[in-house]
Amino acid sequence: MSARVLFLGGAGMIGSAVLAEAVTQGLRPTVVTRGEPSRPVPDDVEQLRFDVRDIEALRAAVTKRSYDAVVNWVGFTPADLAGQPELFAGITGQYTFISTCTVYARPVPHLPITESSPVAQPRFGYGNGKIACERLLTDAYQEAGLPLTIVRPFHTYDETTVPFPASWTTVERMRAGKPVVVHGDGTSLWTLMHSSDFARAFVPLLGNLHAVGETVNLVSGDILTWDQIYRGLAAAAGVREPQLRHRSSETIASQLPAWGDVLAEDFRHSMLFDTAKLRALVPGFAPRWSFSAGARAIVAYHDADPARRQFDAELDHAYDVLAARP
Structure with a gap:
């Protein structure tokens, strides 16, 4: 049974x-x-x-x-x-x-x-x-x-979610040729x-x-830098050379206070994992989804319905202010 x-x-x-x-x-x-x-x-x-x-x-x-x-x-x-x-x-x-x-x-x-x-x-x-x-x-x-x-x-994540705080607004800006802000220098490691x-x-x-x-x-063990995550989503959205601007977590939080804790306590740190215990308990498990495939699914899902492509004007303005800072 x-x-x-x-x-x-x-x-x-x-x-x-x-x-x-x-x-x-x-x-x-x-x-x-x-x-x-x-x-x-x-x-x-x-x-x-x-x-x-x-x-x-x-x-x-x-x-x-x-x-x-x-x-x-x-x-x-x-x-x-x-x-x-x-x-x-x-x-x-x-x-x-x-x-x-x-x-x-x-x-x-x-x-x-x-x-x-x-x-x-x-x-x-x-x-x-x-x-x-x-x-x-x-x-x-x-x-x-x-x-x-x-x-x-x-x-x-799945196709309904964009894996960084800025959500779909980031994708719209990249498509429009506008700069988007990445915390730190974009090289800290992350796992999706x-x-x-x-x-x-x-x-x-x-x-x-x-x-x-x-x-x-x-966890999957799929290790990416944050720049790779942004560039992967840009490529899925048809943007070959996104304009990435690197700013400190503290600088970003000064314009977007709600991001303060997650940037300072989470995203700024490199996070990669040993998956030995998972593989021992679930023999033969291996991820089927690369982020490049996942990014294409995210973009296809949002492009299929204009109502899913929510644009945050306040966040857009904050991006402009942050991108203009030296």
């Missing part, structure tokens, strides 16, 4: 790809969302409607059924997990928590990053919340028998993963007893 998997959340960009892959691989998923999912859910996936943070509603749903694995996509602070370790410790074979590689200390003391690299995020709120969740769940694994697997994705590759690596972890008690960096 195929495995039954309960997804707490998981109908967003990454989760929807995982749901589709789970069905393809013969699993029987049930997905819990508070409202209508933002992306289509396969017809043969059971959907339940309640807030997964409502522990009483969750307990009522679980006590009537059994699941071989549970995946929590929506734990961002310990409060989001209240009651879940106690609930699932004895009734599922695996509780998988979706964390993030943002938890790793910056700058990373040694590259490549492994699952045992130092964890610390003193300023970036998203990373701090995930660290606190990991600690709570690890205590439950060590003290109460919660069959825990922690999965840490990094920068995952297409959501369908994430799904193919993730689904084999479900019900995998070798993954219980483990933390797994689920």
Whole structure:
């Protein structure tokens, strides 16, 4: 009989790809969302409607059924997990928590990053919340028998998303021959993963007893400089020589304060990963998507519908100001 998997959340960009892959691989998923999912859910996936943070509603749903694995996509602070370790410790074979590689200390003391690299995020709120969740769940694994697997994705994208803060506005500017701003000198290293590759690596972890008690960096190993990322998207958009202007993270944040933390605590640092543990747990896994192919898919998706090509005039102005600075 195929495995039954309960997804707490998981109908967003990454989760929807995982749901589709789970069905393809013969699993029987049930997905819990508070409202209508933002992306289509396969017809043969059971959907339940309640807030997964409502522990009483969750307990009522679980006590009537059994699941071989549970995946929590929506734990961002310990409060989001209240009651879940106690609930699932004895009734599922695996509780998988979706964390993030943002938890790793910056700058990373040694590259490549492994699952045992130092964890610390003193300023970036998203990373701090995930660290606190990991600690709570690890205590439950060590003290109460919660069959825990922690999965840490990094920068995952699909055709609907442009993988830098400026979104589609950057592409429009490059097509118009206007300069766009890249943080630092454009040579820091970054790792991107297409959501369908994430799904193919993730689904084999479900019900995998070798993954219980483990933390797994689920990344592609596709290493690019930020200049290569911008140039790859420019090439997909038909721009041969984009005008890239390099500015410090602090200078960019002076015009775009909302970018301050993500640039200072994340994007400015080189991030590349050792994928040995992932390859050991999922033998034969290899990404199918290069970023050049992913960039073409992004451009094709946006060009197919003018409504998708959102242009931010305020951001456009900020780019002009930053590009004009020496």
